[in-house]
Amino acid sequence: MADTNAKLDFPPRISVEEVEEGLLLMPIFDERGLISCITTDIETGDVLMLGYMNRDALALTIETGEAHYWSRSRNILWHKGATSGLVQKVIEMRVDDDQDAVWLKVSVAGSGASCHVGYKSCFYRAIDLPNVSLRFVEASKTFDPLEVYGDVPNPTQL
Amino acid sequence: MADTNAKLDFPPRISVEEVEEGLLLMPIFDERGLISCITTDIETGDVLMLGYMNRDALALTIETGEAHYWSRSRNILWHKGATSGLVQKVIEMRVDDDQDAVWLKVSVAGSGASCHVGYKSCFYRAIDLPNVSLRFVEASKTFDPLEVYGDVPNPTQL
Numbered sequence: 001m002a003d004t005n006a007k008l009d010f011p012p013r014i015s016v017e018e019v020e021e022g023l024l025l026m027p028i029f030d031e032r033g034l035i036s037c038i039t040t041d042i043e044t045g046d047v048l049m050l051g052y053m054n055r056d057a058l059a060l061t062i063e064t065g066e067a068h069y070w071s072r073s074r075n076i077l078w079h080k081g082a083t084s085g086l087v088q089k090v091i092e093m094r095v096d097d098d099q100d101a102v103w104l105k106v107s108v109a110g111s112g113a114s115c116h117v118g119y120k121s122c123f124y125r126a127i128d129l130p131n132v133s134l135r136f137v138e139a140s141k142t143f144d145p146l147e148v149y150g151d152v153p154n155p156t157q158l
Numbered sequence: 159m160a161d162t163n164a165k166l167d168f169p170p171r172i173s174v175e176e177v178e179e180g181l182l183l184m185p186i187f188d189e190r191g192l193i194s195c196i197t198t199d200i201e202t203g204d205v206l207m208l209g210y211m212n213r214d215a216l217a218l219t220i221e222t223g224e225a226h227y228w229s230r231s232r233n234i235l236w237h238k239g240a241t242s243g244l245v246q247k248v249i250e251m252r253v254d255d256d257q258d259a260v261w262l263k264v265s266v267a268g269s270g271a272s273c274h275v276g277y278k279s280c281f282y283r284a285i286d287l288p289n290v291s292l293r294f295v296e297a298s299k300t301f302d303p304l305e306v307y308g309d310v311p312n313p314t315q316l
Contacts, residue, residue: 008290013316020275020314023292025285028315038196038205045203047196047252050259062290094205094281095292097273098314101208103281115255117178123252123261127183132166132220134181134253156178156256157186158171 006059013099020097028100029055034070036101041108041120042091048106048114049122051080058102065090067104073155084148086110111142116155118145164217171257178255186258187213192228194259199266199278200249206264206272207280209238216260223248225262231313242306244268269300274313276303 013019013026027035034052041048051069053061056077060068067088071078081087088106095102108114115122118141125134171177171184185193192210199206209227211219214235218226225246229236239245246264253260266272273280276299283292 016312016314016316019316023283025290025292036194036208038208040205047198047205047261050194050196050208050254062285062287065287093285093287094295095283095285096208096280097275097277097282101280102285103205117255119255122254122259124255125181125253127220127251127253127260129220129223129251132183134183137252154174156174158174158177 006056006063008059008062010055019099025095026099027058027095027102028098030100034072037067037069037104038101039067039088039104039106039114041112041114042105043107046121047123048088048108048120053102061090061104062093067106071155073153073157080114081109083152084110084113084143086113088114113142116145116149117141118143164214164221166217166220168213177257183253184257185216185253185260186256188258192230195225195227195262196259197225197246197262197264197272199270199272200263201265204279205281206246206266206278211260219248219262220251225264229313231311231315238272239267241310242268242271242301244271246272271300274303274307275299276301 011024011026029035033054037051037053039048054070057068057070067080069078087109090104092105113120119138124138126137128135169184187193191212195209195211197206212228215226215228225238227236245267248262250263271278277296282296284295286293
């Protein structure tokens with residue numbers, strides 16, 4: 001859970017030119033009320049995760065300088081690191097052309113991990129061709145998920 | 159448009175452990191039949207775009223080594239670069255923990271641009287705090303969209 005008293009509001013989207021070429025943040029949220037967020041590590045440049053934000057999560061990320069997401073599996077506003085201590089401090093933030101996605105460059109506290117399975121990046125497996133088999137690119141987990149998350153349900157759905 | 163004769167099939171998702179810790183690619187597609195794709199530049203490490211792939215687009219990307227997406231604005235399978243010449247050659251491909259997102263590291267042909275507005279990256283604007291104004295991080299466009307795309311409808315929606 002996280003503080004939901006976000007104060008920031010966003011201006012309405014009036015024209016495509018303003019959205020694509022303007023200097024105002026006017027994000028668009030999809031039918032679920034969410035915007036996509038790509039999070040990369042400021043040091044390695046690696047993609048850490050692809051998350052989602054609702055209006056409050058985006059506003060709180062901007063206001064606090066720490067990444068907040070909307071957890072689709074738990075249906076709650078999620079201050080990343082509140083449980084694990086692995087807070088993501090925002091170093092730089094970008095928005096894309098049609099403003100339906102943001103990119104956070106972050107510095108991760110503690111072990112530097114951002115993945116609930118225990119790896120630094122959620123993208124810990126490469127797809128090798130031509131046999132389309134997966135290969136682990138991280139040698140080992142940085143923490144034991146059971147120890148950190150206890151009996152919190154696993155967000156992975158089948 | 160692109161060839162839709164993708165041959166690759168993906169195994170069923172039997173267990174969370176297999177999805178998270180296994181060596182088989184078993185992607186999950188959302189209610190629209192899409193998986194998210196983060197595309198980064200192999201040279202700069204910059205995020206170029208966030209795209210979407212349906213089953214055919216993912217299979218064709220793997221089979222051809224060139225990025226294919228599903229265009230949500232045009233509702234067609236989209237061989238990136240077919241119109242603009244700015245083909246994205248896949249250098250490395252990764253999948254995330256729950257296999258609902260992929261990450262492509264690509265080398266872009268021609269001017270190296272991936273954004274329909276004319277910039278290299280779709281994320282050509284940073285969000286400056288605390289006033290939440292946007293700042294262009296790319297000095298200029300690499301091409302004139304009107305010249306390259308002509309009267310193809312702009313994908314940005316209000």
